[in-house]
Amino acid sequence: MIKILNTADSSFKEKFQQVLDRGKLDIKDVKTKVQSLLDDVSSRGLKAVLEHIAKFDRWNPLGFEDICVSPQMCQNAYENLSEDVKCALHTAYERIYAFHLKQKPKTWLDLEENGTILGQKIAPVQRAGLYIPGGKAAYPSSLLMNAIPAIVAGVKEIIVCTPTPENRLNDILLGAAHLCQIKTIYKVGGASAIGMMAYGIEGIKKVDVITGPGNIFVATAKQLVFGEVSIDMIAGPSEIGIIADESANPKYIAHDLLSQAEHDEMASSILITPSSKIADETIFHLRKILSTLQRQSIAEESIVNRGMIIIAKNIEECIDLSNEIAPEHLEILTYNPFELLPKIKDAGAIFLGENTPEPIGDYLAGPNHTLPTGGSAKFFSPLGTEHFMKKSSIISFSKQAILELGEDCAKLAHLEGLGAHKEAVLARIKE
Secondary structure (H helix, E strand, O other): OOEEEEOOOOOHHHHHHHHHOHHHHHHHHHHHHHHHHHHHHHHHOHHHHHHHHHHHOOOOOOOHHHHEEOHHHHHHHHHOOOHHHHHHHHHHHHHHHHHHHHHOOOOEEEEOOOOOEEEEEEEEOOEEEEEOOOOOOOOHHHHHHHHHHHHHHOOOEEEEEOOOHHHOOOHHHHHHHHHOOOOEEEOOOHHHHHHHHHHOEOOEOOOOEEEOOOOHHHHHHHHHHEOOEEEOOOOOOOEEEEEEOOOOOHHHHHHHHHHHHOOOOOOEEEEEEOOHHHHHHHHHHHHHHHOOOOOHHHHHHHHHHHOEEEEOOOHHHHHHHHHHHOOOEEEEEOOOHHHHHHHOOOOOEEEEOOOOOHHHHHHOOOOOOOOOOOOHHHOOOOOOHHHHEEEEEEEEOOHHHHHHHHHHHHHHHHHOOOHHHHHHHHHHHHO
16 A cells, blocks of 8 residues: 555665655646746736636635735634634634744844945845635645734735635635634636736736745746745645654554645655664555555555655664655654664754644644755755845945055955946945
């Protein structure tokens, strides 16, 4: 049911390379189609968006008003939630807010003895577009994870796009939007939503940054509009890596692998272990738990086509393989997981110990669950407050400072053949 690789096998390197290429190959397969959708939105605006909704979400909006969700709808949805659901949302909100508040960078200035003032000005972007997945499931947690850092950053205008198959809205998602005081929500999903936020259409200004996870079409669209707007990362289908030694609980491992597999047929769930016994017992529990899942067909297809157990020589090799994979989520289920932490170089989020299942990070631990996938954890970071902020350098030279440093500056400009640069500096020195 799940592929098993052994690092001792002669074919291991070839098969393992397919794991490393997962993100690149996924995007390559859909890039042309996504570019066509983006071009259509760019050229035809609202008309294209409405047609895409009819085609992909199976309902027929007639105009701009039909794709809008009013703040009153969000408030009504929130008020109709049960008290236990409201309590869970508030707990998550408070923990996520507290964590992201600690991330917030500050403006600073530094005064040198010669009167030079150098510094950095931090300011929020003006408009942020949040993509919140929908379709196979609704994700109010993703709304909290994307909206809260934008709120902490001080973004003035936050817009949300989410797909609504057959024009169905999720009340918990709307309730979470009310909790975050989101005023602008559009019932648009997929590449069309990314194009709408990146380019702007009738009634909607373009945003400065787009954040949020999504399927491979959304991830590809974000990659293609980068430069037109900023993005957080390339966040495609969900994935989990687990490093486990003989002390790990195979039942926990199976549960955690399936927690990602149920997201999407393209989700990747990978166990790396030096123990054949752990591998065998995990497979036993996978079969047993899989039959009980509400989303069994999705999870099973993911496990069969994208799941993998890698049997390594030792725990050191497990770590090396994990660093090459750079998984979105990495669980470390070993005797002393904190001993391994310094050796982990590439992972979106790291979960230490058997009492820290990946879903605890999805909802209310505090750190963001919008994470880099497809190996991009090698160079992207989790979504955070800084994604909604920008930096401006501050420079102020006194007369003493320009006299002390001007000659060296003019020399460097001269060496590069930029005479006007040189004279602009020397003019201050000569006066």
